[in-house]
Structures are given as structure tokens and as C-alpha cells.
Amino acid sequence: xxxxxxxxxxxxxxxxxxxxxxxxxxxxxxxxxxxxxxxxxxxxxxxxxxxxxxxxxxxxxxxxxxxxxxxxxxxxxxxxxxxxxxxxxxxxxxxxxxxxxxxxxxxxxxxxxxxxxxxxxxxxxxxxxxxxxxxxxxxxxxxxxxxxxxxxxxxxxxxxxxxxxxxxxxxxxx
Amino acid sequence: xxxxxxxxxxxxxxxxxxxxxxxxxxxxxxxxxxxxxxxxxxxxxxxxxxxxxxxxxxxxxxxxxxxxxxxxxxxxxxxxxxxxxxxxxxxxxxxxxxxxxxxxxxxxxxxxxxxxxxxxxxxxxxxxxxxxxxxxxxxxxxxxxxxxxxxxxxxxxxxxxxxxxxxxxxxxxxxxxxxxxxxxxxxxxxxxxxxxxxxxxxxxxxxxxxxxxxxxxxxxxxxxxxxxxxxxxxxxxxxxxxxxxxxxxxxxxxxxxxxxxxxxxxxxxxxxxxxxxxxxxxxxxxxxxxxxxxxxxxxxxxxxxxxxxxxxxxxxxxxxxxxxxxxxxxxxxxxxxxxxxxxxxxxxxxxxxxxxxxxxxxxxxxxxxxxxxxxxxxxxxxxxxxxxxxxxxxxxxxxxxxxxxxxxxxxxxxxxxxxxxxxxxxxxxxxxxxxxxxxxxxxxxxxxxxxxxxxxxxxxxxxxxxxxxxxxxxxxxxxxxxxxxxxxxxxxxxxxxxxxxxxxxxxxxxxxxxxxxxxxxxxxxxxxxxxxxxxxxxxxxxxxxxxxxxxxxxxxxxxxxxxxxxxxxxxxxxxxxxxxxxxxxxxxxxxxxxxxxxxxxxxxxxxxxxxxxxxxxxxxxxxxxxxxxxxxxxxxxxxxxxxxxxxxxxxxx
Numbered sequence: 028x029x030x031x032x033x034x035x036x037x038x039x040x041x042x043x044x045x046x047x048x049x050x051x052x053x054x055x056x057x058x059x060x061x062x063x064x065x066x067x068x069x070x071x072x073x074x075x076x077x078x079x080x081x082x083x084x085x086x087x088x089x090x091x092x093x094x095x096x097x098x099x100x101x102x103x104x105x106x107x108x109x110x111x112x113x114x115x116x117x118x119x120x121x122x123x124x125x126x127x128x129x130x131x132x133x134x135x136x137x138x139x140x141x142x143x144x145x146x147x148x149x150x151x152x153x154x155x156x157x158x159x160x161x162x163x164x165x166x167x168x169x170x171x172x173x174x175x176x177x178x179x180x181x182x183x184x185x186x187x188x189x190x191x192x193x194x195x196x197x198x199x200x201x
Numbered sequence: 202x203x204x205x206x207x208x209x210x211x212x213x214x215x216x217x218x219x220x221x222x223x224x225x226x227x228x229x230x231x232x233x234x235x236x237x238x239x240x241x242x243x244x245x246x247x248x249x250x251x252x253x254x255x256x257x258x259x260x261x262x263x264x265x266x267x268x269x270x271x272x273x274x275x276x277x278x279x280x281x282x283x284x285x286x287x288x289x290x291x292x293x294x295x296x297x298x299x300x301x302x303x304x305x306x307x308x309x310x311x312x313x314x315x316x317x318x319x320x321x322x323x324x325x326x327x328x329x330x331x332x333x334x335x336x337x338x339x340x341x342x343x344x345x346x347x348x349x350x351x352x353x354x355x356x357x358x359x360x361x362x363x364x365x366x367x368x369x370x371x372x373x374x375x376x377x378x379x380x381x382x383x384x385x386x387x388x389x390x391x392x393x394x395x396x397x398x399x400x401x402x403x404x405x406x407x408x409x410x411x412x413x414x415x416x417x418x419x420x421x422x423x424x425x426x427x428x429x430x431x432x433x434x435x436x437x438x439x440x441x442x443x444x445x446x447x448x449x450x451x452x453x454x455x456x457x458x459x460x461x462x463x464x465x466x467x468x469x470x471x472x473x474x475x476x477x478x479x480x481x482x483x484x485x486x487x488x489x490x491x492x493x494x495x496x497x498x499x500x501x502x503x504x505x506x507x508x509x510x511x512x513x514x515x516x517x518x519x520x521x522x523x524x525x526x527x528x529x530x531x532x533x534x535x536x537x538x539x540x541x542x543x544x545x546x547x548x549x550x551x552x553x554x555x556x557x558x559x560x561x562x563x564x565x566x567x568x569x570x571x572x573x574x575x576x577x578x579x580x581x582x583x584x585x586x587x588x589x590x591x592x593x594x595x596x597x598x599x600x601x602x603x604x605x606x607x608x609x610x611x612x613x614x615x616x617x618x619x620x621x622x623x624x625x626x627x628x629x630x631x632x633x634x635x636x637x638x639x640x641x642x643x644x645x646x647x648x649x650x651x652x653x654x655x656x657x658x659x660x661x662x663x664x665x666x667x668x669x670x671x672x673x674x675x676x677x678x679x680x681x682x683x684x685x686x687x688x689x690x691x692x693x694x695x696x697x698x699x700x701x702x703x704x705x706x707x708x709x710x711x712x713x714x715x716x717x718x719x720x721x722x723x724x725x726x727x728x729x730x731x732x733x734x735x736x737x738x739x740x741x742x743x744x745x746x747x748x749x750x751x752x753x754x755x756x757x758x759x760x761x762x763x764x765x766x767x768x769x770x771x772x773x774x775x776x777x778x779x780x781x782x783x784x785x786x787x788x789x790x791x792x793x794x795x796x797x798x799x800x801x802x803x804x805x806x807x808x809x810x811x812x813x814x815x816x817x818x819x820x821x822x823x824x825x826x827x828x829x830x831x832x833x834x835x836x837x838x839x840x841x842x843x844x845x846x847x848x849x850x851x852x853x854x
Contacts, residue, residue, distance in 0.1 A: 079226060082219050107566045114569050127571035133310035141566030 038086030042164065043172050047084065052161040054084035058091020059156050063099045063106075063149035065142055069134040099145055106144030113143055242266050249277075259283035259292075260332035274301040283332025284325070291328055296321025296589070300582070311577040317585040322600050324626070396493040403486055407792050410479055417472055418804070422465040427810045430465070434458050434817055440828040448829040452822065459818040466811040473804040480797060498775065515759075516752035519665050519673060520732055524747070570610060578610035587622055598626035602636075617641035630659030646690035653684040660702065671716065673724075676706040692739050700732040716759075723758040727751060 038054075041047040057074050064070045078088050099106070113119065126132045136142045175181055184190055246266040253261030264279025276299040284292035300317035437454045438447070572578060585607065589600040602622030608614055618640040625632040633656025641648045658680050666673040679702070686696035707724045711717040727750065736745040 079222055080219060082215060082217050103566075111567060114567075120571070123569075124571045124573050128309060128573065128576045130305075130308035136310075136568075138569045138571060139566050140569075 034084075034086035034089065036086070038084055038090060041084060041087075042167070048161055048164050050082055050084040051087050051164055052157050053081075054078070054087030055091040055160040056153055056157040057083060058088040058093075059095050059152060060149045061088065061092035062095020062097075063102075063145040065136055065139075068136050068142070069131060070146065102145065102148070103141055106148065107140045108144070109147060110140035110142065110144030113147065114138065114140055237270065242268055253282070254333070254335065257282060257285070258335040259285040259288070260334070262332075272301055273304055273307055275299070281326075281328065281332075283328065283334065285334050288331040288334050289328060291326045291332070292324070294321075294323040294326045295319060296323075300585075306577045306581075309577060310579075312580045313577050314582040315584070317582050319585055319587045320589060322587065322589045322598065324598075324629070396490060396497045399490045399493055403483075403490060404788070404792075406486075407483065410483070411792065411795075414476060414479075417475075421469055421472055421804070421807055422811070423807075424810075426465065427807070427814060430458060430462055430814055431817075434814065434821065437821065438825075440824060445829070448825060451825050455818055455822045455825065459815065459822070462811055462814045462818060466808070466815060469804060469807045469811060473808060476804060513748070513752060515755045516732075516749040517747050519751055519755070520747060520749060522667065523663065523665050523732075524734065570613070572610060572613040574613070574615075576613065578608050578613045580607075580609040581614065582607040589624070598624055598629075598631070600624035611642045615643065617643060630657075631655060632657045649688040649691075651684070651686055651688070653682070655680075655682045657681055670713065671711045671720070672708065673720070674708040675702065676708045678702045678705040694739075694743055695737045696735070696743075698732075698734040700734075702730040702732070703728065705730065719758045720755075723754050727754055 038051070041051055057078060060074050061071060064074070074088075077083065078085055114123065123138070127138060135146075137146065243266075245268065246263050249266070250261050250263055260281075260283040262279070262281040262283075263277055264281075265277070267276040268274065276297070278297050280293075280295040280298065281291045282293045284290045297320040298317065300314045303313045303315065306313035434455075437458065438451050570579065582604075583606060585604040587600060587602045587604065589598055600622060601624055602620070604618070604620040606614060606616045606618050608616075608618065611617055620636065620638040622636040623634065625634060633654070635652070635654045637650075637652040639648075639650040641650075660675050660678040660680050663675040663678070664672075665675065681701045681703075682698070683700075684696065684698040686694060688694045705728070709717075709720045709724050711720055730749060730751050732747070732749045732751075734745055734747050736743045738744055
């Protein structure tokens with residue numbers, strides 16, 4: 028829980044700084060896949076591996092996953108219809124039969140209509156989500172953060188000793 | 202030259218890979234590994250015990266459970282299933298179950314076991330301490346499907362109990378032999394007979410109707426009215442008309458008489474129709490009363506427990522108690538099967554179904570199985586070897602057998618699940634048992650074929666009938682049993698069971714001396730008892746036909762003494778009914794006949810008279826018209842002749 032809170036805190040810190048835009052956008056975009064995929068599946072494991080191995084913002088991924096789980100919940104019915112249509116397509120049947128009998132692939136649970144529908148949507152949305160999140164973060168920094176840092180209240184707070192102590196601590200242990 | 206700030210910035214630039222996470226990752230892996238090594242088996246064991254308790258409804262214990270990740274194996278030792286009906290004992294105890302799964306299949310998210318072993322099977326073993334039995338679930342306002350099913354079963358049991366008229370037939374027979382005087386009770390019951398109440402109500406209705414009809418019949422045209430009509434008709438001139446006006450007037454008068462007659466006729470006819478309808482309704486009501494009288498006779502016979510002294514009823518009376526636990530077990534297992542056997546696999550196109558694609562319905566979404574021939578189904582235990590050897594523990598038996606192809610998709614492998622077990626339990630004196638069970642889900646509807654044979658089993662102290670009047674039991678006996686049948690679609694069942702009891706030491710006694718003598722004489726002459734049960738039907742309505750050589754023997758033994766008593770009691774009831782209902786019945790029949798007579802005499806007579814008058818009017822009107830026509834014709838001829846004569850005169854002819 029502490030680790031998770033630390034990651035979320037880091038996410039907010041990074042969001043309000045000038046660096047790590049790609050890390051944040053990648054984290055948020057991968058969170059979309061996590062949100063749409065079932066918890067016990069190979070793709071979830073794969074995304075977790077990417078998040079942990081590569082320098083992707085973990086807090087952003089978890090926050091995004093939490094948010095997209097709700098979206099996925101409401102998206103279940105269309106995902107079921109889409110997945111069912113794909114899984115029952117005559118032309119794709121030989122492919123699915125091969126995939127179903129291959130090692131590891133069945134662990135993605137692609138043979139479930141909701142998983143298949145959600146997977147298609149999340150993979151299609153992934154690049155758009157990455158670009159979209161990146162633009163959104165930049166715009167947020169340019170408008171909201173810059174305006175907030177220009178306020179007298181912030182300037183007054185930044186001039187306090189408490190803030191100085193915090194920045195020193197952050198440089199040393201953050 | 203670089204400033205110190207630039208140096209720090211350079212040091213802080215990190216690559217895309219999180220190298221610093223290697224140590225935490227390794228630590229997590231180590232923790233997971235340690236958990237699976239030290240704790241997972243214990244947790245899985247407890248989870249299985251909990252799941253078993255909830256599924257079976259009684260405590261399930263597992264002595265030891267071992268798993269191996271690298272061998273993909275599972276070993277469960279000392280499985281004990283508490284008998285819910287006798288918590289001090291286990292219904293089943295299995296010494297050892299072990300199997301290894303194929304890694305090849307596991308990588309494909311399937312569970313395939315080439316060979317599993319089940320060893321050391323014991324039944325009805327005493328537990329170290331009594332097992333916990335799940336309390337019944339609290340009733341909810343809205344009955345669930347399972348509750349509805351239970352309710353159905355209860356109703357079925359009640360229906361069966363009613364059909365068999367209780368298991369106290371022998372007690373009733375003995376009460377008959379004792380000659381219980383039922384006259385006093387009959388007297389009391391007379392007043393509360395439903396047919397009597399119906400008759401009384403019918404009588405009141407009939408009287409009201411009669412009064413109503415008397416009034417309506419009085420308002421009908423009487424003889425004098427019809428005579429007046431006839432007189433008016435006779436006065437009307439219907440021939441020798443001198444002028445057309447005279448004819449016109451007659452015709453108008455005739456029309457008026459006709460219309461008056463017709464109105465009277467219609468009044469009589471509608472009254473007649475209404476009376477006929479009422480009579481029919483009364484007759485129907487009366488027939489219902491006659492039916493009720495018959496029902497009352499039957500009810501009275503049941504009240505006084507007057508059964509047909511037939512072999513079947515006696516057989517059921519003797520073996521009902523013996524078969525009850527088997528029936529209860531059968532329905533209990535059916536209930537469990539309904540709860541846990543997966544529903545028939547969903548098919549999209551039933552006509553052209555593809556054997557390799559079978560979607561399973563889920564709570565959300567559908568999981569498709571894209572199998573192909575010779576590929577792995579989701580779950581498949583190819584062979585389970587079952588073996589047990591007597592002597593290792595007192596209750597263990599000699600069992601040898603195998604269960605083939607336990608699978609989630611029989612269509613994929615094209616084979617049914619077949620279990621064959623044979624052996625004996627010397628400690629329980631059960632010898633030569635053979636169980637063969639085949640579960641075929643490759644067809645549209647699942648088919649379960651079952652066969653159970655036991656060559657010999659020991660019976661001691663088995664009570665068959667235990668009532669205040671009579672006691673019948675097997676002190677000792679040797680039984681043999683054969684049971685086979687088929688269950689289609691988990692609903693349609695066919696079963697046939699044949700039991701034979703030999704070397705019997707009977708314990709028979711009765712409070713009635715005559716019955717005691719008869720029973721002892723009958724049982725002394727039966728060295729072997731056969732019992733056959735046959736049934737066919739749809740759950741939960743499975744009528745059972747129970748036959749035994751004991752029934753006819755008992756019937757013959759009791760027949761002479763008891764039949765006379767039964768006939769006597771029947772006569773008493775019939776006489777009471779005749780006396781009580783017969784009087785009213787005769788009165789009502791007379792009243793009904795009176796009403797019918799009124800219909801026949803008064804209404805039909807008036808109808809006939811009026812019809813006659815109508816015909817007369819019509820005849821006279823026709824006559825008047827014809828007469829007028831002939832007169833007109835004559836006149837015309839005469840005038841024509843005159844005109845011709847005048848013409849001849851003019852031309853001098």
C-alpha cells in the first residue's frame with residue numbers, strides 16, 4: 028500500500044514537473060490495456076512486465092487501470108457483441124483453432140467474447156491514447172501548472188522554509 | 202567546462218530499462234516461491250475442505266495435500282466425507298488420490314491427466330469425532346429454483362404417500378380383524394357429508410326455480426285465449442268476395458289474427474326454451490351431486506381405512522420403510538446433480554452443429570472452445586485407476602476398477618465417461634459388487650446408464666414394518682441385488698431393481714392373535730423373498746411399481762378372514778349413504794320430473810295449439826287469395842267475351 032501511494036505521489040509530482048512526459052503517457056496508455064484485460068491473463072502479466080522492466084510511470088499505469096476498469100465494466104455488452112462477432116467469423120476460425128491449441132496463447136483467454144472485444148478495442152486505442160495523453164499532459168503543464176505557479180499563494184508558499192526543507196529532502200531522498 | 206548542476210543532471214539521466222528493479226523483482230519472486238513451497242499446500246487443503254463442506258453440506262477433511270510445480274502433480278491423502286445423516290460416520294473415505302498433469306497441456310491452459318490413482322476406499326467408517334453438518338439455509342421470501350425443486354420433490358413425496366394410503370395398511374387390516382364398530386362414527390359423519398349439503402342447496406334452488414316457473418307458466422296464453430283467437434279466425438270471410446275492398450278487409454283481418462297468434466307462439470316458444478335450458482342446468486347440477494356421492498363413499502372408505510386387500514398394497518406396506526432411505530438418497534443425489542452438473546453445452550446452430558466448436562455460457566460473455574480432433578479439451582483425466590485392498594484397515598474393501606475419460610468436452614474426444622468398479626467388502630459381508638456407470642454427453646441429450654449388482658450382502662436387524670399393531674423384521678438375511686437403468690437429459694429415468702432375500706430369520710408379531718397366527722404361518726412358508734421395483738417417468742414424477750412374492754402370500758393368508766369384514770364395512774357405508782341421501786334424491790327426482798312434465802304438457806300443448814291456429818290462418822289467407830284470383834279471372838273472361846260479341850256485332854258477323 029505504501030509502495031502504491033508512493034507511486035501515486037510520484038505520478039502527481041512528475042505530472043506537475045517539466046520532465047517524464049513520455050513515461051507518464053506510456054503509463055496511462057498501458058493502464059488502458061490493464062483496465063480492459065481480465066486480471067488473470069497473459070496480457071496482464073505482459074503489461075505488468077513492461078511496466079516494471081521499462082521506465083514507465085507505474086502510478087500513472089495503476090491510476091489509468093483503475094479508471095479504465097470502470098469504463099470496461101460499462102463497455103462489457105458492446106465488447107461481448109464485438110468479440111462474439113469476431114470469434115464466430117467463419118474466415119477466422121482456422122486461425123483461432125490454431126491459436127487455441129498453441130502453447131501460452133490460450134492463457135490470454137482470447138476465446139472469451141468480452142475479453143476478445145475488450146482486447147481489440149484496447150489495442151486499437153493504445154497509440155491514440157498515448158498521443159492523446161501526451162498532448163493532454165503538455166497542455167495541462169502549459170495552462171494549469173504555469174497559472175498555478177504564477178499565483179501569489181504558491182509564490183508565498185514556495186518562499187516558506189517548509190517548502191525549502193521539502194525540496195532539499197526531495198533532492199536527497201526523493 | 203561543466204558546472205556542478207550540469208554534472209548532477211547528467212548523473213540523473215536514466216536509460217529506458219529499470220535496472221534498479223532487479224533486486225525488488227528477485228525478492229518478490231523469492232517470496233512467491235517461498236509461499237508456494239511452505240504455505241500453498243496448506244491453504245489449498247483448507248480451501249478444498251471449505252469448498253467440499255459447502256458443496257456436500259457436511260464436513261470434509263483432508264489429512265494431507267502435496268503439490269509439485271515442476272511435476273505438475275497433486276496428491277491428496279486421507280479424504281473423509283462426513284455422512285450428513287449420521288455425522289459420527291463418514292459416508293466415504295479415500296486413502297490416497299494422486300495424479301500428474303501434462304505440462305504440454307498446462308501451457309495450453311488445459312488440464313490433462315494421463316493416469317490418476319484412487320486407493321483405499323472405505324464406506325461408513327466411524328469418525329474420530331462427529332463431523333459438522335451444514336444447517337439448512339434460512340427461508341427467503343422468493344423461492345429459488347433449487348427451493349422450487351425441493352418443493353416439487355416434497356409434493357411428489359406427499360403424493361406418493363397418499364397414493365400408497367400410508368404404510369399402515371397392515372395395521373388397518375389388523376384393526377379390521379379386531380372388528381372395530383364404526384357405526385357411531387358413521388352417525389357423526391352423516392351431517393358433514395358434502396353431497397348432503399349440495400343436495401340441500403340443490404333442493405332450495407329447485408324450489409325457487411319452480412316458483413318462478415309457475416309464475417311464467419301462468420302468464421302464458423291459456424286455452425281460452427287460443428279459443429278466442431280461433432273464434433276471431435272463424436268469423437273472417439275467406440271466399441265469395443263481391444268486391445276487392447271486401448277481400449282487402451278480410452286479408453287485413455287475417456294478417457292481424459296471424460300476427461297475434463305469432464306473438465303468442467313466440468312467447469310460448471321462448472318460455473319453452475328457457476325452461477329447457479334451466480332443466481339442462483339442473484340436470485348437470487344433479488349429475489355433479491351424484492359424482493359427489495361417489496366421492497363421499499370413497500372418502501368414507503378411506504376414513505375407515507378400508508383398502509382393497511390386494512397384493513400390491515400389502516407389498517408396499519411391507520417394503521415402504523425398507524425403500525424409504527434409498528428413495529431419499531436418490532432424490533438427494535438428484536438434487537446435487539441438478540446443482541453441480543453443468544448445463545447442456547450451448548449450441549448456436551443445433552441442426553448443423555460443429556463438433557469441434559462448443560461455446561460455454563458464462564455469467565458475462567461466452568467462452569468458446571476451438572477444439573479440433575485429437576486436441577486437448579479444457580479438462581481430461583484419461584484414466585483413473587481405482588484400487589483398494591481389504592485388510593489394511595477394518596472397513597477397507599477389495600476394489601478394482603477404472604474410470605475412463607473424465608472430461609469437459611466429450612464431443613472433442615468422442616468418448617463417453619465410463620466407470621467400472623468391482624470387488625467386495627469382507628468386513629461388511631458385501632461380496633461380488635459390480636458398478637458400471639456411463640455418462641454420455643456426445644448426443645443432444647445426456648445419457649447416463651447405470652448398473653449395480655451385488656451378489657451377496659448381509660442383513661441384520663432390518664425392520665420392515667414397525668407399527669403398534671404389527672412388527673415385521675429380518676433378524677438376519679442374505680440379500681442379493683441388481684439395479685439398472687438410464688437417465689436421459691437428467692430428467693427422464695428408467696429404473697429396474699431386483700432384490701432377493703434368502704436364509705431369512707423373520708421376527709414377526711402382532712397384537713391381534715388371529716393376525717399373529719396368520720403372519721407367522723405366512724412367513725414360515727416363505728424361505729426367500731423377492732422384491733422388484735420398476736419405475737419410469739420424468740423427475741420428480743416417477744411412479745414406482747413395487748412387487749414381491751410376499752404380497753400375494755399375505756393376501757392369501759388374510760383374504761378369507763378380512764374380505765368378509767371389508768365387505769361388511771362397505772355395505773354399512775353404502776347403506777348410510779342410501780339412507781341419508783336416497784330420500785332427498787327421490788324427492789328431487791320427483792320435482793325434476795314435475796318440471797319436465799310441465800314442459801311437456803303445458804308448454805308443448807300451447808305450442809301445438811298455436812301452431813295449428815297459425816296454419817289455419819295461413820290456409821284461410823291462401824284460400825282468400827285464390828278465391829279472389831279466380832273471381833277476377835272469371836270477370837275478366839266475361840268482359841272479354843262481351844267485348845268480342847260487341848265487336849262481332851259491329852262488323853256484322
